[in-house]
Amino acid sequence: MDKWLNHPTALKIISIILGLLLWAVVHIDPDTSPQTVTSNIDTKTIEASVITADGLDEDKYVLSAMEPTVVRLDVQGRLTDLMRASSDDDYIVKVDLKDAKPGIQELPLTVSLPKGIQLVQMSPRTVTVQLEEILTKPFELQVVAEGKPADGFIAGTPTIIEPTGAVEVTLPKDDMSRIGVVSAEINVEGADKTVVIKKAKVVVYDSEGIEMTNAVVSPETVQVEVKVTPPFKTVPLQVRYTGSLPDDLSLVYVKPAVEQVTVYGDQKTLNELQIYDGVVLDLSNVKKSGSLQVKTQLVNGIKGVDPAEVTLEVVVAPIVTRTLSGLSVAIEGAASGLSAVIRSPADGNFDLTVSGAETVLSKLKKDDIHIIANVEGLEPGVHVVPLQVDVPPYVQTVLANGQTLTVSIELVDNASVEAEQEESEEVGGTPSKEPEGALPDPGGENSGSSNAANGSNSNS
The missing domain is CATH 2.170.120.30 (RNA Polymerase Alpha Subunit; Chain A, domain 2)
Structure with a gap:
């Protein structure tokens, strides 16, 4: 028996039998017949x-x-x-x-x-x-700048670069009436130049400033910018001129495309600035009527100008001349106690020849021309005073070669004149009665000389 149990084949057969017995123990339901197994x-x-x-x-x-x-x-x-x-x-x-x-x-x-x-x-x-x-409704988008720029700079009004137009908001019908504002934010804290945000989120807030997270917006983001610049001021634009037109042409008018410009600089400079004259037209470049592009120049401490270039509409026409007669001269600057009298020309009036386009000169009036003689600082006596002639735009005075406009003016001390008048009245007074022995000569030889003598006394 021991020899048989030690045989390998016998051990394999016993192992299989034991395995089958163990499987039967696990799967046979004791509550059923021995042939029934549990379901999987x-x-x-x-x-x-x-x-x-x-x-x-x-x-x-x-x-x-x-x-x-x-x-x-x-x-x-x-x-x-x-x-x-x-x-x-x-x-x-x-x-x-x-x-x-x-x-x-x-x-x-x-x-x-x-x-x-x-x-x-x-x-x-x-x-x-x-x-x-x-519901879906359009709303105007507001861009809010947050923060403070660097010292000496100011932030402009935020603007939307793209897309432009209204933002569409989709919400339940009952929530739509609660919308307070639709906005995007841009931060300019410490900025010293223009700030651009390419994708600023669009947010919907209710009337109490609480974000409405259930809102659907289109577009969801926008590109916005804020210009951060030095202080600025908007002032009238004035065109200056350099050079000369051809001899046969005169300006009819020069009209810039904009009447005002925005200038940038420190606050003190801006406070003193009333006009901007940094647009200079070189007349030597003007050959005919048309439009010219002129760059704005930085003058009087200005750091920047917007626009940087201005379009000028220039109209020219053939030049003509016209003479205006009887122009009065205004005297200015006479010291207190002095009177000024024009001695030459005798009538105190001037004839002046001017040139310009025919359409300009045809509308010119005497009152449009101002001739001024300034006698400030001059002592009593006769002086030759140069004249200042102010003419309207696009009108020029015409002078012969070497000719200057001057006037002869006498300054008189009013106190001296009053003293002479008083002395004249005392010396030239009429006697109270006729001298004794002085009888009239009725028609005699000495009649004419007597009358002459009397006349002389009466005028002395």
């Missing part, structure tokens, strides 16, 4: 399977509430199938909103199970949903 079907419970909304027309409605949001599933199937569908995402529970209407309503649930698995129970089998009608 098992069950599984998914405690919280998420409910998915399906078929919602998102252009018309929004799902504002759903209760419950998860369900409990009891399923069964072969052990291998249950193990294969190990993730809860394999069990899909849906509510069909295709035919749902606005408001609160109860709808049935449907479930999709993995292959080979069956539903035993679903709890609950219905769900309560609330649908709200949605």
